Amino acid sequence: MKIKKIKISQKGFKYSIMIGNGIINSTRSQIRKACPEVKKICLVADKNIPVGLRGKLKKQLTNYELHEVILNPSEKLKSFSNVSKLTDKLLSLNFNRTDLIISFGGGVIGDYSAFVASILKRGINLINIPSTLLSQVDAAIGGKTGVNSKFGKNLLGTFYLPKAVIIDVNLIQSLSQREMVTGFAEILKHAIIFDKKFYSWLDKNSFKLLKDRNIKFLKEAIYKSCKIKLFFVNNDFKEKNMRMNLNFGHTFAHAIESANNYSSSIKHGEAVLIGMVMATKLSKILKVTTEKTLNRILNFYDKYHLNYDLKKVLNKKKFSKIIKFMSSDKKNKGRKINFVLLKQIGKTAEPGNYKYSPEFIKRNFNKLI
DSSP: OOOEEEEEEETTEEEEEEEESSGGGGHHHHHHHHOTTOOEEEEEEETTSOHHHHHHHHHTTTTSEEEEEEEOOOGGGOSHHHHHHHHHHHHHTTOOTTSEEEEEESHHHHHHHHHHHHHGGGOOEEEEEEOSHHIIIIITSSSBOOEEETTEEEEEOOBOOOSEEEEEGGGGGGSOHHHHHHHHHHHHHHHHHHOHHHHHHHHHHHHHHHTSOOHHHHHHHHHHHHHHHHHHHHHOTTOSSGGGGGGTTHHHHHHHHHHTTTOTTSOHHHHHHHHHHHHHHHHHHTTSSOHHHHHHHHHHHHHTTOOOOGGGTSOGGGHHHHHHHHTTOTTOBTTBEEOOOEEETTEEOOTTSOEEOHHHHHHHHHHHO
16 A cells, blocks of 8 residues: 655644555544544544445544534535534534544535534644545645635635545545546646646546546546645645635636536536636636647647536526626635636736726626637
């Protein structure tokens, strides 16, 4: 069992990200290292995780007072009312700061349980075991937590670091093809904004990731993707400037999800794939990037059968809602919408330099889809 390990030191906190196949079996030893005083554990798990895998994890927790919470990973879970249900339960069980929440699921479960961990008694221990490709390369990395508001996605949240992140590549072998593509979107984003060599590697090897699910190539892609995200996080933890680059395509994507009322008919990664093309088209309109760069990305999408046509996934009647939700994006300052634009593969424009009115986006919307 060969493990790739990334050690992180942020704001005086130290933790590790471990990537390997079968490493869920090391959970007990990771708890002892990271949180030696734990007596009670709340396992917050995605109901879609196979019972056998959940049982395998629970065997690692037999020495503790274990409380299990099984949840449906809908974006609608990420509300204050649902947060209150879990905090009330843990307070009634007298969970202390030295106790532990283990998040076992995808991005929704991770965002929700990490938010609860960050506010319960002003912060209790958290270990993240992401079970989807999307959460392994994105939601579980970087310390963001969040719940949704009627005004948009993830507008309420905190920055909170886990004690450890355990990425078991075996967990994603049972995912649907759609879930694999959803996670692949974030891997592709990291390559587009930061590493043209990684982009070329993906252009050559992505069938091994998406079709073959080759363990060796998946571990490498996850490792490289995590390293890229951590580069931005380590240099700008509170997202004041550089970390905003990670939002490439997300201003559009979050608005698409919000306009669709967080329905499962559009998954986060699917919205990101569309949003990245829309952001690149906007970059071309504004002469920040070239036709060649746009075509290179579109050719990649076509090669690996990735959808970038908004009209295929969202009713045209909802297009106006997209602009409305973009206007409420948390990265905006004032009335204008803040965009992360692309110069070329591997390099974005300086964050914060491209802000445009909702009216400008509305006038150009048909050119972006």
